[in-house]
Amino acid sequence: MALSVIQACRSLALSTWLLSFCFVHLLCLDFTVAEKEEWYTAFVNITYVDPDTAEVRTEKTECGRYGEHSLKREAKGVLAMPVALHDKNACDPSSRFTPRGHGAWIALISRGNCTYRDKIRNAVGKNASAVVIFNVGSSNPNETITMSDPGIGDVVAIMIPEPKGRDLVLLMERNITVHMHITIGTRNLQKYVSRTSVVFVSISFIILMIISLAWLVFYYIQRFRYANARDRNQRRLGDAAKKAISQLQVRTIRKGDQETESDFDNCAVCIEGYKPNDVVRILPCRHLFHKGCVDPWLVDHRTCPMCKMNILKALGLTSSAECLNELPLDYELAVGGMALNAMVMSDDVMAGDVVGGRDPGVRMVGLPQVLLDSEPLSQDTLPTEQNVN
Secondary structure, eight states: OHHHHHHHHHHHHHHHHHHHHHHHHHHHHHHHTOEEEEEEEEEEEEEEEOTTTOOEEEEEEEEEEEOTTSOOSOEEEEEEOBSOGGGTTOOSTTOOBOOSSSSOEEEEEESOSSOHHHHHHHHHTTTOSEEEEEOOSOSSTTOOOOOOOTTOOSSEEEEEOHHHHHHHHHHHHTTOOEEEEEEEEEEEEEEEOOHHHHHHHHHHHHHHHHHHHHHHHHHHHHHHHHHHHHHHHHHHHHHHHHHHHHTSEEEEOOTTOGGGSTTSOOOTTTOOOOOTTOEEEEOTTSOEEEHHHHHHHHHHHOBOTTTOOBHHHHTTOOOHHHHHHTSOHHHHHHTTTHHHHHHHHGGGSOTTOOOOSOOHHHHHHTOOOOOOSSOOOOGGGOOSOEEOO
């Protein structure tokens, strides 16, 4: 009952740990993609009259990108640049624009020297209906970014690549009137890995790995200690078995003995009959076997091959290790270090010592006294060898 409860607790603890690990792992995965960016592309349609051919040219490309706080709607008007040559960035609040005509117009400004917010505010202050900022100085000439312009939420503001902006500037420097129509393009959702989330995931993973490693180290140390203690017990039991074997009766079969008759039982170890001059070992249970067959068996098993009688108990040589050797591994690990300490302390008990009362190691772990299943035989009544003539 106690073992089943302990095993149930261990299984519950392991299941809880696995569930916690899975929960933290899923939570961490959700945190790592918690930062998302939604942005929209913009279709830029420009129309102008070619002065050389007098033809109306139209170009429409999805090259624009709306600002983060920009209105997501269409806008159209005539393009206009800052008048001052030294202020093409429109960073000065007094920047002037001279749009052609009296209708809606769109400011064309280059990136740099001030914030997007300042550029947009200065252009809107001059009644621009929209602001187009072309990228400058980027390693990728066709790159556009989502402009961050907080506080400017009532105007359309987009960014276009540098080559497109340069082309528009060249047209306007030739005094060509350029009409622009901006429309909403494709919605995009981009996920970013948060550094804070990465740190959280890393720390959580490291903590779980440390806990797992510590548990595994503790577990295998306990198993190693138990295996060593069990090996020592086996060696002591082997020594005790050898001492017990030396006290067992030995006979030499002679011609005419009943063991040589055909109806007599064969040796249970080698399954062969007995012949004259064979040396046999007689166990306390009165079963006999070939000495060369049964001695190795007794060293390893310490029991009669036929009736399983324990020769150590029969001869009163019950070792302290005999009791502890039969404990299951789960019990040893469940009781912590007490059973292992008991086995280690029992090293001081010699393998051949006769134990009349409780075994010290058994008393430490609270095990019941092992009952002898047969009365001990006196050494005086067991002759070491008998020759039958």
